[in-house]
Amino acid sequence: MTSKGRGRLWRRALAVLALLLLAAGVFVTGWILPTATGYVARNTCSAVLLAGRDPAQVAAEDMAPYPFVSTTVDREQQLVRATVVGLAARTAVYRPGLGCALAIASDSDTLRAQGFEPPRAPASAAPWPQGDGDSTDPDPPGLDRAGLDAAVAAAFSEPDPESLRRTRAVIVVYDGAIVAERHADGFDRNTLHLGWSMSKSVTNALVGILVGRGQLDLQAPAPVPAWADDPRRAITLDQLLRMSSGLEFDERYGALADATHMLFEVDDAAAYAISKPLAHPPDTVFSYSSATTNILSWIVRQQFTSDAAYHRYPHEALFAPIGMRSAVFETDATGTLLGSSYVHASARDWARFGLLYLQDGVWNGARVLPPGWVDYSRTPTPTSETRDYAAQFWANAGKPDDPGDRRFPHLPVDAYQASGFQGQAVLIVPSRRAVIVRLGMTHQRPAWDLDAFAASVLAALPADRS
The missing domain is CATH 3.40.710.10 (DD-peptidase/beta-lactamase superfamily)
Structure with missing residues (x-):
């Protein structure tokens, strides 16, 4: 084979490899990474904007299996965004009374409008379970x-x-x-x-x-x-x-x-x-x-x-x-x-x-x-x-x-x-x-x-x- 023929063969091989890498990249960013970014966005939103927890603790503990996912908490817009080096972005939106939801086909404003004020039992200082006070009763007989x-x-x-x-x-x-x-x-x-x-x-x-x-x-x-x-x-x-x-x-x-x-x-x-x-x-x-x-x-x-x-x-x-x-x-x-x-x-x-x-x-x-x-x-x-x-x-x-x-x-x-x-x-x-x-x-x-x-x-x- 001539050097010219070998060159064409190498170019074809590189083109095929590039296509395979491109297909793999599309597959990963379109099918694999969104699972991770969706999980992190949704659960970070719930932990931070619903439960009021520290984002750093949530990232270090709750999201420990996903160190490759980055999050941004936007308290003004009440949402969390998650990406992997800018790819496979997912956004979760907090709604009062309903917690967080992922904005996949829906937009953030539509989701935010779903919130409501749920009816709740009145607060009480009575001992649990009637209220959230502590019992002053002694331990029951036989308790170690x-x-x-x-x-x-x-x-x-x-x-x-x-x-x-x-x-x-x-x-x-x-x-x-x-x-x-x-x-x-x-x-x-x-x-x-x-x-x-x-x-x-x-x-x-x-x-x-x-x-x-x-x-x-x-x-x-x-x-x-x-x-x-x-x-x-x-x-x-x-x-x-x-x-x-x-x-x-x-x-x-x-x-x-x-x-x-x-x-x-x-x-x-x-x-x-x-x-x-x-x-x-x-x-x-x-x-x-x-x-x-x-x-x-x-x-x-x-x-x-x-x-x-x-x-x-x-x-x-x-x-x-x-x-x-x-x-x-x-x-x-x-x-x-x-x-x-x-x-x-x-x-x-x-x-x-x-x-x-x-x-x-x-x-x-x-x-x-x-x-x-x-x-x-x-x-x-x-x-x-x-x-x-x-x-x-x-x-x-x-x-x-x-x-x-x-x-x-x-x-x-x-x-x-x-x-x-x-x-x-x-x-x-x-x-x-x-x-x-x-x-x-x-x-x-x-x-x-x-x-x-x-x-x-x-x-x-x-x-x-x-």
Whole structure:
């Protein structure tokens, strides 16, 4: 081959390489990086503009897995922008009463106009749970104060500096009263904490109230018009609640995964979830899916004649009646509550939510959840082979042929949990009359052992008297 021919060959090879690099760059900036910048923009917005936290702490701790993403907090415009060296920019906008939403197809001004002033229970200095005062009652008989304090202190320890727990709040409720409470430096009883998938359990309550009112039917086909002419029309509300709908959904959190695409790359999370085809016949396979919860949120929305009434609903029907004054339920850009992931509340308010379920849905003698709803919510779904999932709550029943093989082997069988990413937990233990709340920022799951922690707490509480 002549030198001229070799030159042409090299030029062609370089052109192909350049095209490949260009295609890779387009793929990364168009499909990979927006997941990261969307996550960082949205959650920084919530932590700083909603919860009022220090942006530097949020960047150093909450966003530690994303050191390559830069953020700008604009307090005047009430928004947060995130980019990777100027690429894949995402903007999240804060709206009063509704928290933050990503401006993907929507513009910032349209999102900002969605805000509202939610109805809230009046503040009270009465002891918790009626108010936010501290109880002056002595410890109940049989409580091991030294043991309980040691268990709580251990939750804030960091035995492995390479794998941090970052526990931020712990509350232990026994027999309707707080018997232990601690907050990390920089956090207090008023700090809002993102519940992540504990929000699914809040969605359970909102559905349950409508079932109790006769507006929704558990066993009827889910009222989703888009499914009317295909086999998905057989999916029931019950199957959505129990994660047994059969809908295809990739519950991974990372690039090119359904879950992250739904939360950080589209305006309408419910529409994305509703569009999913069947992967299995309904009620044959358990498959944990944030999509089904966002479909439930959309179904709840359809029960109201206006978005204003829909957005007030969680506050009027649930939060205000039990004194959850801090709670904020964020929506996507279309205004649908992100029931899978985005309820924020103080540790004390998360404890109130757990106490409502411990008390069978009754608060101050008034029924908030319909009769039987709590039992339904904690009963394992038949399609869950390990019997560790119920209806938007995690259960602890264990396998029928091996009850010792349980989600929490050191806890009572009747324990059940609202569970969230990064170690969020509202653990309800009826046989011990206890609610245990743990909130944190645990990026590496093995760093935090809820089973061991809760077992140490229960060991210090008065013995079961049932």
